[in-house]
Amino acid sequence: MLESGSQEVVLNDISASTGVLLVDYLYSGNIDITQFNAQDLLAASEMLLLGALKKKAEDFLLSHTDSVNCISIINLARLYDLKILLADARNYLHEHVKEV
Structure with a gap:
């Protein structure tokens, strides 16, 4: 993949704030889902095939x-x-x- 040799990976359709939450989640397994970010996290989890995060968003x-x-x-x-x-x-x- 092109990203393997790059210093930067562009994730279209994911805002910077959602991206920060995702990176923290991927490293820690913890995420703070709120009414303001639940829909964006759901979309990102679907796009990135993060089933556990999708379930957390659904539960929220x-x-x-x-x-x-x-x-x-x-x-x-x-x-x-x-x-x-x-x-x-x-x-x-x-x-x-x-x-x-």
Whole structure:
């Protein structure tokens, strides 16, 4: 690969802040997922085939579904094939349809 002889690797579609989180995660196994970075981390984990990180992001979103974001979470779950998250967000929507 071209990157093997390079001092620098460009990861298109990953922001600098997400890149820093990913490098820290890859070295430590720990990551701080927030409402502000969960979607970016989910996209990056899908792109880089980081299944454990994808699961962590899914778990985070499972515990942070609310009436403001449940439709967006349904769309994310569909996009990234997160069946548990999709079912949970749909259930939330059905139970809280008046709030949504």
